[in-house]
Amino acid sequence: MAEIRIEKTAHPKEKPDSGNLSFGKYFTDHMFVMNYEKDKGWFDPRIVPFAPFEISPAAMVLHYAPEVFEGLKAYRRPDGSVQLFRPQENIARMNRSAERMCLPQIDPELFMEALLALVRTDSDWVPAGEDTTLYIRPFLFATDPKLGVHAPSMCTFAIILSPVGPYFPEGVNPVKIFIEKEDVRAVRGGTGFAKCGGNYAGSLRAGERAEANGFAQVLWLDGVEKKYVEEGGGMNIMFKIKDKVVTPALLGTVLPGITRKSVIEMLKSWNIEVEERLVTLEEILTGIKNGDVEEAWCCGTAAVISPIGEFATEDEQYTIGGFKSGPLALKLYHALTDLQFGRTEDSFGWTVRVA
Incomplete structure (x- = not known):
C-alpha cells in the first residue's frame, strides 16, 4: 500500500465558533487527494492544503457526470478523543456506487488509512459543542480531458472535512x-x-x-x-x-x-x-x-x-x-x-x- 504523503499548510485558517456552525459552510485546513490513470492505477496519495482543483473545461465529470460521493462523521468523545461511526460501511458503499458509474474501485485499506490520516491531521477541527461533528465528504470523479461518452480512464479521489452543527437547527422536532x-x-x-x-x-x-x-x-x-x-x-x-x-x-x-x-x-x-x-x-x-x-x-x-x-x-x-x-x-x-x-x-x- 502506497505511503500517504503529508504537506501541512503554512497558513492555518481561523476556526469558526462551534456554537454557530451551519451545514457544509466551513472547511478544514487540509484535504486528501489521489489520482488514477487506467494504465497505472491509483497513485500519489497525499494530504495537502485545502485548495481548488484545476481541471480541463472538457473534463468528463462536467459533461457526463461520472462521480460518486459519501458522507460520514467524526465525533468528539467525552474524554476528548475522536472516533468514526461504521466507516467500513461507507467505504463498501462508495465502491458499489463507483462500480455502477464505471469508476475505478478504491482499495478499502487505503481508503480507511486516508480517512484516519486526514482526520488525525485536522483533529483540532473536530468541534466539541453539543450536537456538533466533523462531517467527512469523500468523493470520486472522472477527469478525462476529452468529450465523448465512454468509461473514464482518468479520475481524482478526494476527501474534505467540514465542522458542522445540527442538520435541522430546530432539533429533533417533527x-x-x-x-x-x-x-x-x-x-x-x-x-x-x-x-x-x-x-x-x-x-x-x-x-x-x-x-x-x-x-x-x-x-x-x-x-x-x-x-x-x-x-x-x-x-x-x-x-x-x-x-x-x-x-x-x-x-x-x-x-x-x-x-x-x-x-x-x-x-x-x-x-x-x-x-x-x-x-x-x-x-x-x-x-x-x-x-x-x-x-x-x-x-x-x-x-x-x-x-x-x-x-x-x-x-x-x-x-x-x-x-x-x-x-x-x-x-x-x-x-x-x-x-x-x-x-x-x-x-x-x-x-x-x-x-
Whole structure:
C-alpha cells in the first residue's frame, strides 16, 4: 500500500465558533487527494492544503457526470478523543456506487488509512459543542480531458472535512413532508442505489417546490406506478405500524443507508420486529387515519433521525401522533447519538477510534 504523503499548510485558517456552525459552510485546513490513470492505477496519495482543483473545461465529470460521493462523521468523545461511526460501511458503499458509474474501485485499506490520516491531521477541527461533528465528504470523479461518452480512464479521489452543527437547527422536532407525485427519484435498473450527484440534482426541483410551500422534504414514490413509498427527501424512511417497524425494501431504487442499517440492527437488538418490504402510499395514509401508523421518521447521516409530523398533498393533510416526535424515534435518536459520541458503550462494534 502506497505511503500517504503529508504537506501541512503554512497558513492555518481561523476556526469558526462551534456554537454557530451551519451545514457544509466551513472547511478544514487540509484535504486528501489521489489520482488514477487506467494504465497505472491509483497513485500519489497525499494530504495537502485545502485548495481548488484545476481541471480541463472538457473534463468528463462536467459533461457526463461520472462521480460518486459519501458522507460520514467524526465525533468528539467525552474524554476528548475522536472516533468514526461504521466507516467500513461507507467505504463498501462508495465502491458499489463507483462500480455502477464505471469508476475505478478504491482499495478499502487505503481508503480507511486516508480517512484516519486526514482526520488525525485536522483533529483540532473536530468541534466539541453539543450536537456538533466533523462531517467527512469523500468523493470520486472522472477527469478525462476529452468529450465523448465512454468509461473514464482518468479520475481524482478526494476527501474534505467540514465542522458542522445540527442538520435541522430546530432539533429533533417533527417536520412536514409533501407527497411528490410528479417528479420521480429513481427506477429499477437506474442509479437509485448509488450515491451519485445525478440522483440529487434530479430531486432539486421537487425539493424547491416543497420548501417554497413550507415543507421540509418530499416523499418519493416509485418511478413506475407512483404507488409505493421509497424515500423521504434524501433520507431513508421508516414507519411504526402497531408493534413493528416497516421500511421500504432495497430493490435497487432505494439508497442502502448506513443509518438505516444501524437502526434496523438496533431495533432487532431491542426485540422489535422490522419488515423490509414494499410499502404502498395507500397503506400509510389509511394507517395514519385509523391510527395504525403511530410514528414515522427519516434517517440518514446528516440528521440521524428526523421525526415526521405530517404528510400532505395539495389538498389534504395527514397528521401523525398529534404532530409530536414519537417515543421510538426519540429513543433511536438518543441511542444512536450517545453511541456515536462515545457517551455509551459500543456493544455493536460500530465505532473506530482515530487516535
